[in-house]
Amino acid sequence: MAAPVKSMDKPPAEFSPLNFTSFQKKSRTKSLSIPGTRPSVQNGQLLVSSGVTSLDYLLGGGLAVGTVLLIEEDRYDSFSRMIFKYFLAEGVVCRHELFVAAAQDDPDDILQELPAPILDDVAIHRPGEQPRMSCEPQDTLDAMKIAWRYQNLPKVQSALASSSRFGHYYDVSKTMEPEIRQAAKWHRFYHPEHPPLSSGTHSPKLESYSALLKSLRDVIQREGFDLTAPLPKSRNILRVGLHSLGSALWGDDLCCYNNPKNVHALTSFLYGLRALLRTSLSVAVVTVPSHLIQDRALMGSITRLCDNAIALESFKGSERETNPLYKDYHGLLHVRQVPRLNCLASHLPDHKDLAFKLKRKQFTIERLHLPPDLSETVSRVSKGELAGAATAAAACSSATSSAKHLDF
Amino acid sequence: MLGNAPSFTMLSELLQGTDVGGFLLIQDSCSYSGRHLLKSFIDAALNREEVVHVLGLDVSEEELKEGLKSFVFQRLHFHDAYADPLGWTDNSPFTVHQFSSSRLTELLKQTAPSKPATLVIDSLSWVLRHISPTAVCHTLQQLKKGGAVRTIIGLLHEDMHSRGIVGSVCRLATSVITVEPGTKGEEALAKITKRSKSGKVTQDEQIFSIRKDLTVTVLSKPTNPGHKRSTTEEQVDPTANLTFNLRLTDAEREAKEKLALPFVFSKEKKTALLHSGPGSGKILYEPDASDDYDQEDPDDDLDV
Amino acid sequence: MFTELNSILNTSPESFTPGEFILLSDRQSDASFLIHHFLSFYLKARCKVCFVALVQSFSHYHAVSQRLGVSLTQAKEKGQLIFLEGLKESLSVFLPQEENAGHQAMSFLRDPAAGLRSLYEFVQSSVVESSGGGGASAEQWGPPVLLMDDVSVLLSLGVRVGAVLDFSHYCRTTVCSQLQGNVVMLVRCDGEAEEDDADDEGSEQLMRGLTHQSCLTLHVQGLPTGYCRDIHGQVEFCWKKRQSDGQHAPKKVFQFKVHDKGVSFFARGTSRAVL
Numbered sequence: 001m002a003a004p005v006k007s008m009d010k011p012p013a014e015f016s017p018l019n020f021t022s023f024q025k026k027s028r029t030k031s032l033s034i035p036g037t038r039p040s041v042q043n044g045q046l047l048v049s050s051g052v053t054s055l056d057y058l059l060g061g062g063l064a065v066g067t068v069l070l071i072e073e074d075r076y077d078s079f080s081r082m083i084f085k086y087f088l089a090e091g092v093v094c095r096h097e098l099f100v101a102a103a104q105d106d107p108d109d110i111l112q113e114l115p116a117p118i119l120d121d122v123a124i125h126r127p128g129e130q131p132r133m134s135c136e137p138q139d140t141l142d143a144m145k146i147a148w149r150y151q152n153l154p155k156v157q158s159a160l161a162s163s164s165r166f167g168h169y170y171d172v173s174k175t176m177e178p179e180i181r182q183a184a185k186w187h188r189f190y191h192p193e194h195p196p197l198s199s200g201t202h203s204p205k206l207e208s209y210s211a212l213l214k215s216l217r218d219v220i221q222r223e224g225f226d227l228t229a230p231l232p233k234s235r236n237i238l239r240v241g242l243h244s245l246g247s248a249l250w251g252d253d254l255c256c257y258n259n260p261k262n263v264h265a266l267t268s269f270l271y272g273l274r275a276l277l278r279t280s281l282s283v284a285v286v287t288v289p290s291h292l293i294q295d296r297a298l299m300g301s302i303t304r305l306c307d308n309a310i311a312l313e314s315f316k317g318s319e320r321e322t323n324p325l326y327k328d329y330h331g332l333l334h335v336r337q338v339p340r341l342n343c344l345a346s347h348l349p350d351h352k353d354l355a356f357k358l359k360r361k362q363f364t365i366e367r368l369h370l371p372p373d374l375s376e377t378v379s380r381v382s383k384g385e386l387a388g389a390a391t392a393a394a395a396c397s398s399a400t401s402s403a404k405h406l407d408f
Numbered sequence: 409m410l411g412n413a414p415s416f417t418m419l420s421e422l423l424q425g426t427d428v429g430g431f432l433l434i435q436d437s438c439s440y441s442g443r444h445l446l447k448s449f450i451d452a453a454l455n456r457e458e459v460v461h462v463l464g465l466d467v468s469e470e471e472l473k474e475g476l477k478s479f480v481f482q483r484l485h486f487h488d489a490y491a492d493p494l495g496w497t498d499n500s501p502f503t504v505h506q507f508s509s510s511r512l513t514e515l516l517k518q519t520a521p522s523k524p525a526t527l528v529i530d531s532l533s534w535v536l537r538h539i540s541p542t543a544v545c546h547t548l549q550q551l552k553k554g555g556a557v558r559t560i561i562g563l564l565h566e567d568m569h570s571r572g573i574v575g576s577v578c579r580l581a582t583s584v585i586t587v588e589p590g591t592k593g594e595e596a597l598a599k600i601t602k603r604s605k606s607g608k609v610t611q612d613e614q615i616f617s618i619r620k621d622l623t624v625t626v627l628s629k630p631t632n633p634g635h636k637r638s639t640t641e642e643q644v645d646p647t648a649n650l651t652f653n654l655r656l657t658d659a660e661r662e663a664k665e666k667l668a669l670p671f672v673f674s675k676e677k678k679t680a681l682l683h684s685g686p687g688s689g690k691i692l693y694e695p696d697a698s699d700d701y702d703q704e705d706p707d708d709d710l711d712v
Numbered sequence: 713m714f715t716e717l718n719s720i721l722n723t724s725p726e727s728f729t730p731g732e733f734i735l736l737s738d739r740q741s742d743a744s745f746l747i748h749h750f751l752s753f754y755l756k757a758r759c760k761v762c763f764v765a766l767v768q769s770f771s772h773y774h775a776v777s778q779r780l781g782v783s784l785t786q787a788k789e790k791g792q793l794i795f796l797e798g799l800k801e802s803l804s805v806f807l808p809q810e811e812n813a814g815h816q817a818m819s820f821l822r823d824p825a826a827g828l829r830s831l832y833e834f835v836q837s838s839v840v841e842s843s844g845g846g847g848a849s850a851e852q853w854g855p856p857v858l859l860m861d862d863v864s865v866l867l868s869l870g871v872r873v874g875a876v877l878d879f880s881h882y883c884r885t886t887v888c889s890q891l892q893g894n895v896v897m898l899v900r901c902d903g904e905a906e907e908d909d910a911d912d913e914g915s916e917q918l919m920r921g922l923t924h925q926s927c928l929t930l931h932v933q934g935l936p937t938g939y940c941r942d943i944h945g946q947v948e949f950c951w952k953k954r955q956s957d958g959q960h961a962p963k964k965v966f967q968f969k970v971h972d973k974g975v976s977f978f979a980r981g982t983s984r985a986v987l
Binding site: 437438440466470490491538567593594 | 923
Binding site: 210213214217264267268270271272274275276278279296297300301303304305340341342343344345346348350351352 | 742744745748767768769771772775776779780799800802803806807821824862864865867868869870900901902914915916939941944970971972973974975
């Protein structure tokens, strides 16, 4: 299957133009099945996979077409960059088109670093089968002699997964073969290649963002992702990846000052991005170095202009790294916002205490729980410490925690 | 408690409007609107046969007159700056940029040339959003001195401005009433600061409620002025409803104190034990350098 | 339309208080579900509705309204609903193309410092012509209603807090006072309630200013004790004016849960999940 690119001047054959909505109901999507998409079980929205299965599950099945996922970067941008690459790799494997924009690294380089897909992975990673706990091998679980009362209890399943498989698995230790990568059709926007033009407008926009928005709009219109125009016969999804928006390299001073001059530049851009995506067959992932943005209110308005928002908090360089509570994980994941689109009730995660870890080959998001306490001496020393850490985790997961207050 | 606490409550004193040439400021916040109290002041002034001019920016004429008795309307003049304060729709009798003492005096003289009137500004916050605070303060000061105005009553949403601006306006006021929501129902708390011409400052806190006919009922003083209301929650006495007796009557106490407790020795026996008589032995021990002391705590393995 | 909310507010599409400015606000939570209630409520009440949608597309509101039993496309065709889709109009301002220069109402995007007079003029023309020139249209509609979702996004687009407050003041004078209609606005802010940043230009300041203008506020918050799957938060109802029966109950708090086709409200601690 070649990359389905049709030029705009080709008349639409038998499809009637869908001219006001980008979100089709299940019945309507039958006519336009796009590879790598599926309708949401909850509200019939068209979803694509983010490339990380556990993240898909967390976000209610996947990313809805026409929405923006905001990732607040971890301090060293290592894990957020990984999710970013997963998202693009999933696009390559599903033969979606890509639009990659960055100011720091050349988009070409980012593409070369994409993780390798595990294409015959079905047998290896059945979602029902979770990595076993080292202390309880499978056969002893089957027939318990002493702790037989626990026999029928369900196994602890900490990794988030849904019953049906969607998206692919990737091996982060290898990079994608060039043949697969080169088959993908993609567009690039490397900020240093777009020198700023001088203009006398005193609008809140920034040159770099305006150029980016314009470039994205041109791609959407030229390649036939625009839903307001008659669509070409075969449709595809455009995956938009915007790396490290708001950083100084984009010419933005959000991170540099407490009262930045271009305080509305990024939010205006995100508003425009939202407008563009809502009328097109595209989905975007935006990463923002939020730990550099001092103004929390500004971060709030950035979040509200995106649909999904998650924040990664890596333990690297924080005092949590040495905390025994977190020894199994690489960082915490906070769900800042869930999308509310075409429905009244939005998908809410079961709980908000989530952590992520990078296994040898795979990045997963799991429920945060205490590690099994195996040795007696260790337990003695760390008990008080753990309790302190647990309350700290509870405090940061809930909005406010007052010990006295009870809601019910 | 203040030493010279007025026998009459300060709030009702202010409502009677005895001071001429004053500037009364009502400060409110999001949690409780000061407009009800403002209307009570308007009502009180009208009842004293005074002429009242209202400069309405935040409030429409209907909304302001709601609740006031209609027979006093002839003495109430509403200057509508609510409908078009910025001149967007070109039907404005008064825009916010006309807020100056000369223009306001002119307005007051149009209708009541004879007698100084009460000027009500609802609200100063609207004005302060568009005119520089220094100009507003100048205007207020000139109005106060000008003679055309008997009293100025202003409403200020204090949470809309920086502390400096609020402070500058408060400095001009002769009395400041800060209203806050009360602990229950319709009650509200008023913190009153009044400066007399001699420079004496009186402060008070009062709980009040406003009835439907706009009369103000002063209920009480909060029990602990200066303390936060939230801390005055009822202290529950844990010994109140017990199934057993924790208290002693005097007779019971006396009986209790008479009782000799076991192992309490008499004075004689104590001295006999402490100062042993002659003939008894003593152990003297001087520690040696080679004595083996156990450095470790023998109870180390106990989890206590 | 959520019937439980109607009974809390003591209204119904057949009889509601005209001339009210209703503010929907939230803090670290999402109050946008309330906009859907008021949209369907006023459409069912046969009011002429002008909806300025800044953060969501028409298709979103259409899809949700359908679940609540109201068709927005029909209302639009009948002339009952005037829908300004901010997202769509903004694109023609951000990325001007030859054929159209964008809706006049959204011209503030070009120069946010100039204020929102153009947006007000759009609102005014759409509500005034409904009540004034009623002869031409086939159906007669009730008092006009202005709905706006998330006005705080205007701040993100560079508009000053004062300009938004001026705009809302004019909407109030025109719709509530002159035409005896209603205004419903949504404002969102996050961050803790702080006392000492009154001069801060932000959504907090905007929310306070709008609260002073409103006569009824519905404030949505998360639970103070943290996240819960079965109770999505609590709404604080706050009346500024005395209600018609003389009862002056300034505040009521209910907890809520959003479902697919509605929202259930319950008194604190009486959620079905915990009883």
